[in-house]
Amino acid sequence: MKHLLFLLLWIPLWANAQQKTGDYVCPPCGPCDSIVYHKPGVCPHCGMTLVLRDTTKASAQELKSICFYLYDGTEVLDFAGPLEVFSYAGFKIFTVGKTKAPVTVQGILKVIPDYSIQDAPPADIFAIFGGDDGVAAGDPEVISWIKSRDAVTKRYFSVCTGAFVLANAGLLDSLTVTTFHKSINSLQRVVPSAKVLADVRYVDNGRVITTAGISAGIDGALHLVARLKGETEALRIARHMEYDKYIPEQGLVVKH
Structure with a gap:
């Protein structure tokens, strides 16, 4: 029972940590698009919210x-x-x-x-x-x-x-x-x-x-x-x- 409780508590924390790892970039907006950050946040150059680099492919298509x-x-x-x-x-x-x-x-x-x-x-x-x-x-x-x-x-x-x-x-x-x-x-x-x-x-x-x-x-x-x-x-x-x-x-x- 203790192991089950531990897993129930640990899985959401692990999933949240996974979401916050990876390379972050600006959405397509200009010269700062190529700068890569390693945690989420806001671009210090243009003020746009950073997104995971993989998601920008769909944005570029749109x-x-x-x-x-x-x-x-x-x-x-x-x-x-x-x-x-x-x-x-x-x-x-x-x-x-x-x-x-x-x-x-x-x-x-x-x-x-x-x-x-x-x-x-x-x-x-x-x-x-x-x-x-x-x-x-x-x-x-x-x-x-x-x-x-x-x-x-x-x-x-x-x-x-x-x-x-x-x-x-x-x-x-x-x-x-x-x-x-x-x-x-x-x-x-x-x-x-x-x-x-x-x-x-x-x-x-x-x-x-x-x-x-x-x-x-x-x-x-x-x-x-x-x-x-x-x-x-x-x-x-x-x-x-x-x-x-x-x-x-x-x-x-x-x-x-």
Whole structure:
């Protein structure tokens, strides 16, 4: 009887010890992915919770790819905010310009696109941002390129007046959407069949997410992370970024 009692007490302790041995790494997030730790905890570089190295294989297979289309005059925070969110979520992000020439965003920062519209690989998510949106929205070649990728694009994500680019590609027809607060009426004129809302941080139609202006892109990105990886992950990223403005109730999820 004593031996049985000993076994009953010892087995859970042994199992717990086994779970805590092994090599731990960050989930896919950046340069610190290759650092190996020998006990569970938090990565001192990025703050992400460490996982057993074997489990990262499945995570890598589920890695979401996001195409950030940038053009001259793109608003910096429009794309930099979501970039921060998606990178901490471990998504694979690449930038595309009409050509591979440097893009000057907001007139102050030059970004060299990873690809041009001639050689960009497919992506799960297409993201477009505001600023001098007419540069992209009024370019038939760019609009045609976006349409040509529709069959392989699972989701669309626009920030601020980037919604006008999606509108010209025919992606907002009959949807409930939002955009920069000063452009609500203009977008309504461009897409008469859409319902364009003010005073909402983002609108999720399932395949298409549009956000209000500039900083609202962070909220929309966190919402998309919550959809794909869970609300706990979105809140963890918001805390890591010290972004305390994320309130899911300020967005609208359209029920279909």
